[in-house]
Structures are given as C-alpha cells and as structure tokens.
Amino acid sequence: MKTAAELKFGETGIIHEIDKSHPSSRRILEVGFTPGQEIELLNTSIFNDPIAFSVRGSIIAVRKSEANCIKIL
Amino acid sequence: MKSEIIEDSPLITLVGPPNSGKTTLFNYLSGKNYKTVNYPGATVEYSISKLQKKFNFEANILDSPGIISLVPNSPDEKVTIDSLYSHPRFGIPDLVILTIDASQLSRHLLLAKQLLDSNFKIIIALTMTDLLQRKGYNISTSELGKELKCDVIKIDGRTGNGIEQLVKSIELNLEKIKALGNNLPKQIHNNFNVEYLLSSFNDFELIEKKVTSKILIEQKQINLNKANRQLKVLNNDLVKNNYLDTTTLKIDNILLHKIWGIIIFFIIMAITFTSIFWLARPLMNIVDTSFGFLSFSVHNFLGINWFSDFVSNGIINGTGAVLIFVPQILILFLILGLLEDTGYLARGAMLVDKPLSKIGLNGRSFVPMLSGFACAIPAILSTRTIPNKRERLLTIFIIPLMSCSARLPVYALLLAFLFPAKESWVAGLALASIYILSIISSTVMASIINKFKNKIINAEDNSSFILELPAYRLPKFSVVLSNSYHSAKIYFKKAGPIILILSSLIWFFTYFPNYNPKINSSNLSQEKVIQLQNSERLSSSYAADLGRFIQPVMTPIGMDWRVGVSLISAFAAREVFVSSLALIFKVTDSEHKLQSSILSEMRKAKIEGTNKFLFTPATITGLIIFFVFALQCISTLAVSRKETGSWRIPIIQFFLFTFIAYLFTFLTVNGLRAIGIN
Structure with missing residues (x-):
C-alpha cells in the first residue's frame, strides 16, 4: 500500500488508514486527514519537502516524513 | 491592561481554529481595532477587553491563540488550553464562544465536540457562511444547534451582521448559568485519543450532511455557474465541502513553484529589506532636520549655561538621534503585516522548512526570524508557535543575530561615514550585505549549536511541520497600517523612557564634575573658547574616568575610551550608541542637521593623546562588525530568560555573542590595516 508521501503532483487518493505509531499521527488526524477522505497532492516545496495536500476543503502542508503515516488506497 | 477589566463581571473566552475569524469577532465585541491574522498562530499573547458599552451589559472578553484541538501541540496552544481550564488571573471562563468556519465545518467541529465533552458552556459563532453559499450550500443554524445542544449564531465578519444576536445569546446563556450554576470543566485529555478522533470525524460527516443543504439550482443557477467557475470541484459526491478556491490554487502554482x-x-525578501532603506530616506531627513533645528533654537533661546546644554544636547539631540529611525521601523512592520495578511508567510514557512530543518530549525522558525529583523522581543515571543522544544530553543538562541531595526540607526550613521551622500546606492548595497551577513552568521551559528545540541540545548522531541496554508486574500490596507502604527507605538513606549533616561545620564556623566572649566581665553574668539571648554569639560568628566578604565580593551580594536563609553551605553539599547556619540563628541549646532554634524565631528576626532584619526574606514568597519554580532540589548536577555525558563541560554547568548563580536572586530580592524586600509 502506498502512502500520501508517494502521491505524484496532482494525483488524488483516498485515505485508508493513519499509522498510529507515528508521533505526529494525532495532529495529522486532528487537522482532518481521516480514513475515507479524498486528498490531492497540490504542491511540493523545494527539495520536494514539505508537500501540500487538499483535505476537507483546505490546504495543509506537511513534511514527507509525516505524510508517510497517511496510508492511501 | 488592568483598567480594561471589570472585576466581578463574567469572563467570556473566545476560542477557535486559526483563520476562523476569531480575532475579527473579538474586534466587533471589544470595539478595538485589534489584529486579524492570516498566518496561523500569530496571536501569541492574550488580548483582554471589556464588552463594548453599546451592548448594555458588562463582561470581559479574552482572546487567545488559535487551537485546533484541546490537546496542545505547541506552547502557544498550551497557553490557550490552560487558560480555558483556569486562567492564572481571571479564573475559569463563564462562557466560551467558539468560532467555526462554516466552509470547514467537518474540520472545525472537533473543537466544539471536545469543549462540550469537557463540560464547557459554549456558543458557536458560525463564520464564512457567505463562502459556503458561494459554494452552493446553505447551513441551518437551528439544526446544527440541535445536534450540538448549544446556540449557533451566524456572524458575517465583513458587515458585522449577527453580532447583535450573538450578544443576546451571550446574555441569555449567562443568565441561565447564573441561575443553574456553572459546572466545572473536566480535563479529559486522555479521552481524546485516536479512536475518539476517528469516531468524532465520522459523526461530523453525518452532522454536516444533516445541517447543510444544496441551494436549489433554479434559485441560484447564475450564482452556481459563477461559483463553479471560481471553485474547483474535487468530489462530485456533494455535501462534502471539498472545494478549494481556484484563485489560491493558481497563485500557489506560481508562488510554490520549484524554481x-x-x-x-x-x-520578496530583497524588496522588503531594500525598501527599509530607500523608502525611509526622505522621512528620516525630515526628522533629522527638525530635531537639529529644534536643538539649535532651544540652545539659542536658553543661552550658554548647563540647563540649556542639558535640554538641547541631553534631551533633544539624544531623542532625535533615536527617533530618526521611526520611519524604518514603521516600514518594516508595514511590509511584515502585508505579507502576513495576504497569506504569503505560511507559504514562506513551507518553502524554507527543508533548508531550515537541515540546521536544526523548523519552517515555523521563519516568521520569528523574519520578525527578528524588526525587533528580537516580539520575535522571541512568536517562537511559541514552534511545537518542538529543541527547535524552539535554537530559534530563540539565534534570533539576536538577526539584524534588528535598533541597529539601523547605528548602521545608517556608520555607513554614511564610509560612503558620501552622493553614493547612497553604495551605502544601500553595503546595508544589504550587512543583512546577508546577519543571515549567514545566524545560520552558521544554528548549525554549530545544533552539532553540540545536547551540550547547550538539551531537549529532544518529535520534529514536526504541519501547517494550514490559508486562502490568499487582499490585505486590508487600513488594518495593516493601523497595526504597524500600534506595533511601532508599543515599541516606543517601551524604548522611549529608557532612551530618555540614558540620554540624560550620559549627558550628566559627560558634563560633570568639571562643568565650568577654566580656559585661558586671551586672544581667542568666543567660539574657540566654547570649543576648548567643551573638550576640557569632557576629558575631565566621569565618563572619561570610566572610559580610561576600559581603554585597555578598546586599544586592540583601534578605538579609544569615547567609543567604549558609547558601546557600554548601547547595552541598554543599541540605538543609544548614536545619541551617545552625539553627546560625547559634543555635537552642537554648527549645522542644522544632526546626522551630518555628528559625522563632521567624527571626521575631526583624533585618538586621545595621539595625532591619529579615531574614525577610519578600518575602525568604522570594525564597529559595524561589532554590532552585527554583539547582543547589546537588556530587554532581549530578559525575554530570552522568560521564554527559555532559565538564565542558562541568555547567559550563554550574552557571553558567546559578545566574545564573537569582539574577536571579529579585532580581526577586521587589524586585518584591514594589514592590507593597507586604515
């Protein structure tokens, strides 16, 4: 299964689950990355990190290492 | 602040996620033109005010940093959450008003649920319903109120519609609480675990489906067509508000483009820093000329005596030499405010996160570092938005190296000495290099400290960067303007008295005890006599005694006691260096312009007891280098102590930066001399 960090520019995916062992998983959930939500990779920064996703109608930037805990179907 | 609060009246706390219109609501309720922020996490301190008189009942309103959950992730969030359970001064809020962005309902309901589960009495102020309407949806406040079992009021942030109803609801709720008694809130953080979050978000999606309804096509056809052009539809399974502002997406495609x-x-950064120099120039000339003229007239009016000297030299010139940089501070605050209000600062933070993380900092260090160019004090306060403790301490550590605006008058004077007015563009270029040097030195310092992280900064936790990028919007110029005016005013309220006291002190120490020296005045013009008296008085003054004591430290860097005294007085505030030089070199009224008279006195000055010029390109460059590194600001040390929780970091900062400053000044002065530049 791939993670949100592996999405390509403009690619969308549906969140399958959040890796609860990741220390940032709670904050990831709190900002709205929950299973079933569709996300799109909107922008990447220099060196491809951090990356910005659309989720629940807003844009959230996260580090790649943190996007790794978002599992995509 | 104290006068703003009415004891014994109810306390209403405003909470809400960043960018949910919380501060706008605070402005309406308090009637003050407080800041509305577009950069998540810009309110780092409380604002407290009483309810506007026109609402006819008394209550205190507390505004605090935005939060997205009752589980804190950074110190600024902790401030808000702690204040909810019990504010150190105001106690437990009687009522909580929660602002929720209607177009982000499912994300923002989390806070509502947590507050209700913790037993808080809340009213929901629903904002941005116009945005939701443009997306083609209506929201029913009564349905939402039924679901959540609390009052829900629509608020229009632009027009203020709904404020009256909100106040009515506050009044009714307070009466009910008074009659029934307020239950104490329960601190149930441990219950807000991952399972709680997952099931909550499921509930929110159901609630969202229930309370929002699609606006009928017939009614809204034209608007919807327009909306579809403006908004990008990601998901045709409507109900979910998965629409983004296309304008924002288009702008982001450029502003977040890799190249x-x-x-x-x-x-943008270059324009910011060059405009500080270029735009401020004409305004600075006005301040300069008017203070020079004022000092001249007062001196003429009061005659030649100690009082006249005190007023014209001690007070007027001392203050004028510092007020000259008001325009520069104002412009810097103005540009920072504009960048913040448009939503660019969050993007800036995202762009620099990777490079900053390499040296142990965080993308969230960007705004504090940028504010450090205005003043280290608000900059250090704003590091509270950095969740990771080690990154926060490291950011605080290097902020004093950012070239703050208090250094500008010093640089302005020293650069004007090096480069004649005709070549002001060279001075501008040199100033830009000083800024670049300050950026380089702070990043090098950060990476070095990061290497020794466990020796100097002992803290380790999860490094994280999760930041909402708000939709771009046109900045409200009037708000930004009044904000920069307020920031500059607050800054000068703090700095002003210190500057005045120090100017008076320095004047005293340079004027006494031998205030009326005997001069053999035969065959000399009156002007010559005054000049001789001035220099005789100074060289036998208290300041001279102190200066001679520190002379051994000053000699290796090619300077004499007079510069030493100015450097010591600059520890109170860097900009005092300029007024102190003006006093020590007895800049009087030979010309009407303050800065140019300081310069002409500086050009004449000789190292005491020798025939060598005191100020040469080498020593002036050395002084600039000194100011780049030295931590000459008592307030910064005090704030650093407060925010890091001990004296450890401020003491290391002070000695390390002063040592580096002295070392590099020594190397610069002697290096330049060695290659023939004197």
Missing part, C-alpha cells in the same frame, strides 16, 4: 517560487521568495 519560480524560490526566485519570487528571494525577490
């Missing part, structure tokens, strides 16, 4: 984004970032 263009970086180029534009550097251009």
Whole structure:
C-alpha cells in the first residue's frame, strides 16, 4: 500500500488508514486527514519537502516524513 | 491592561481554529481595532477587553491563540488550553464562544465536540457562511444547534451582521448559568485519543450532511455557474465541502513553484529589506532636520549655561538621534503585516522548512526570524508557535543575530561615514550585505549549536511541520497600517523612557564634575573658547574616568575610551550608541542637521593623546562588525530568560555573542590595516 508521501503532483487518493505509531499521527488526524477522505497532492516545496495536500476543503502542508503515516488506497 | 477589566463581571473566552475569524469577532465585541491574522498562530499573547458599552451589559472578553484541538501541540496552544481550564488571573471562563468556519465545518467541529465533552458552556459563532453559499450550500443554524445542544449564531465578519444576536445569546446563556450554576470543566485529555478522533470525524460527516443543504439550482443557477467557475470541484459526491478556491490554487502554482517560487521568495525578501532603506530616506531627513533645528533654537533661546546644554544636547539631540529611525521601523512592520495578511508567510514557512530543518530549525522558525529583523522581543515571543522544544530553543538562541531595526540607526550613521551622500546606492548595497551577513552568521551559528545540541540545548522531541496554508486574500490596507502604527507605538513606549533616561545620564556623566572649566581665553574668539571648554569639560568628566578604565580593551580594536563609553551605553539599547556619540563628541549646532554634524565631528576626532584619526574606514568597519554580532540589548536577555525558563541560554547568548563580536572586530580592524586600509 502506498502512502500520501508517494502521491505524484496532482494525483488524488483516498485515505485508508493513519499509522498510529507515528508521533505526529494525532495532529495529522486532528487537522482532518481521516480514513475515507479524498486528498490531492497540490504542491511540493523545494527539495520536494514539505508537500501540500487538499483535505476537507483546505490546504495543509506537511513534511514527507509525516505524510508517510497517511496510508492511501 | 488592568483598567480594561471589570472585576466581578463574567469572563467570556473566545476560542477557535486559526483563520476562523476569531480575532475579527473579538474586534466587533471589544470595539478595538485589534489584529486579524492570516498566518496561523500569530496571536501569541492574550488580548483582554471589556464588552463594548453599546451592548448594555458588562463582561470581559479574552482572546487567545488559535487551537485546533484541546490537546496542545505547541506552547502557544498550551497557553490557550490552560487558560480555558483556569486562567492564572481571571479564573475559569463563564462562557466560551467558539468560532467555526462554516466552509470547514467537518474540520472545525472537533473543537466544539471536545469543549462540550469537557463540560464547557459554549456558543458557536458560525463564520464564512457567505463562502459556503458561494459554494452552493446553505447551513441551518437551528439544526446544527440541535445536534450540538448549544446556540449557533451566524456572524458575517465583513458587515458585522449577527453580532447583535450573538450578544443576546451571550446574555441569555449567562443568565441561565447564573441561575443553574456553572459546572466545572473536566480535563479529559486522555479521552481524546485516536479512536475518539476517528469516531468524532465520522459523526461530523453525518452532522454536516444533516445541517447543510444544496441551494436549489433554479434559485441560484447564475450564482452556481459563477461559483463553479471560481471553485474547483474535487468530489462530485456533494455535501462534502471539498472545494478549494481556484484563485489560491493558481497563485500557489506560481508562488510554490520549484524554481519560480524560490526566485519570487528571494525577490520578496530583497524588496522588503531594500525598501527599509530607500523608502525611509526622505522621512528620516525630515526628522533629522527638525530635531537639529529644534536643538539649535532651544540652545539659542536658553543661552550658554548647563540647563540649556542639558535640554538641547541631553534631551533633544539624544531623542532625535533615536527617533530618526521611526520611519524604518514603521516600514518594516508595514511590509511584515502585508505579507502576513495576504497569506504569503505560511507559504514562506513551507518553502524554507527543508533548508531550515537541515540546521536544526523548523519552517515555523521563519516568521520569528523574519520578525527578528524588526525587533528580537516580539520575535522571541512568536517562537511559541514552534511545537518542538529543541527547535524552539535554537530559534530563540539565534534570533539576536538577526539584524534588528535598533541597529539601523547605528548602521545608517556608520555607513554614511564610509560612503558620501552622493553614493547612497553604495551605502544601500553595503546595508544589504550587512543583512546577508546577519543571515549567514545566524545560520552558521544554528548549525554549530545544533552539532553540540545536547551540550547547550538539551531537549529532544518529535520534529514536526504541519501547517494550514490559508486562502490568499487582499490585505486590508487600513488594518495593516493601523497595526504597524500600534506595533511601532508599543515599541516606543517601551524604548522611549529608557532612551530618555540614558540620554540624560550620559549627558550628566559627560558634563560633570568639571562643568565650568577654566580656559585661558586671551586672544581667542568666543567660539574657540566654547570649543576648548567643551573638550576640557569632557576629558575631565566621569565618563572619561570610566572610559580610561576600559581603554585597555578598546586599544586592540583601534578605538579609544569615547567609543567604549558609547558601546557600554548601547547595552541598554543599541540605538543609544548614536545619541551617545552625539553627546560625547559634543555635537552642537554648527549645522542644522544632526546626522551630518555628528559625522563632521567624527571626521575631526583624533585618538586621545595621539595625532591619529579615531574614525577610519578600518575602525568604522570594525564597529559595524561589532554590532552585527554583539547582543547589546537588556530587554532581549530578559525575554530570552522568560521564554527559555532559565538564565542558562541568555547567559550563554550574552557571553558567546559578545566574545564573537569582539574577536571579529579585532580581526577586521587589524586585518584591514594589514592590507593597507586604515
């Protein structure tokens, strides 16, 4: 299964689950990355990190290492 | 602050996620033109005010930093959450008003649920319903109120519609609480675990489906067509508000572009710093001329005596030499405010996160570092938005190296000495290099400290960067303008008294005890006599005694006691260096312009007891280098102590930066001399 960090520019995916062992998983959930939500990779920064996703109608930037805990179907 | 609060009246706390219109609501309720922020996490302190008189009942309103959950992730969030459970001064809020962005309902309901589960009495202020309507949806406040079992009021942030109803609801709720008694809130953080979050979000999606309804096509056809052009529809399974502002997406495609984004970032930073110099120039000349003229007239009016000298030299020139940089501070605050209000600062933070993380910092260090160019004190306070403790301490550590605006008058004077007015563009270029040097030195310092992280900064936790990028919007120019005015005013309220006291002290120490020296005045013009008296009085003054004591430290860097005294007085505030030089070199009224008279006195000055010029390109460059590194600001040390929780970091900062400053000044002065530049 791939993670949100592996999405390509403009690619969308549906969140399958959040890796609860990741220390940032709670904050990831709190900002709205929950299973079933569709996300799109909107922008990447220099060196491809951090990356910005659309989720629940807003844009959230996260580090790649943190996007790794978002599992995509 | 104290006068703003009415004891014994109810306390209403405003909470809400960043960008949910919380501060706008605070402005309406308090009637003050407080800041509305577009950069998540810009309110780092409380604002407290009483309810506007026109609402006819008394209550205190507390505004605090935005939060997205009752589980804190950073110190600024902890401030808000702690204040909810019990504010150190105001106690437990009687009522909580929660602002929720209607277009982000499912994300923002989390806070509502947590507050209700913790037993808080809340009213929901629903904002941005116009945005939701543009997306083609209506929201029913009564349905939402039924679901959540609390009052829900629509608020229009632009027009203020709904404020009256909100106040009515506050009044009714307070009466009910008074009659029934307020239950104490429960601190149940441990219950807000991952399972709680997952099931909550499921509930929110159901609630969202229930309370929102699609606006009928017939009614809204034209609007909807327009909306579809403006908004990008991601998901045709409507109900979910998965729409983004296309304008924001288009702008982001450029501003966050891998190549263009970086180029534009550097251009924006370059414009920011050059405009501080260029735009302020004419305004500075006005301040300069008027204070020079004032000092001249007062001196003429009061005659030649100690009082006249105190007023014209001690007070007027001392203050004028510092007030000259008001325009520069104002412009810097103005530009920072504009960048913040448009939503660019969050993008800037995202762009620099990777490079900053390499040296142990965080993208969230960007705004504090940028504010450090205005003043280290608000900059250190704003590091509270950095969740990771080690990154926060490291950011605080290097902030004093950012070239703050208090250094500008010093640089302005020293650069004007090096480069004649005709070549002001060279001075501008030199100033830009000083800024670049300050950026380089702070990053090098950060990476060195990061290497020794466990020796100097002992803290380790999860490094994280999760930041909402708000939709771009046109900045409200009037708000930004009044904000920069307020920031500058607060800054000068703090700095003003210190400057005045120090100017008076320095004047005293340079004027006494031998205030009326005997001069053999035969065959000399009156002007010559005054000049001789001035220099005789100074060289036998208290300041001279102190200066001679520190002379051994000053000699290796090619300077004499007079510069030493100015450097010591600059520890109170850097800008005092300029007024202190003006006093020590007895700049009087030979010309009407303050800065140019200081310069002409400096050009004449000789190292005491020798025939060598004191100020040469080498020593002036050395002084600039000194100011780049030295931590000459007592307030910064005090704030650093407060925010890091001990004296450890401020003491290390002070000695390390002063040592580096002295070392590099020594190397610069002697290095320049060695290659023939004197």
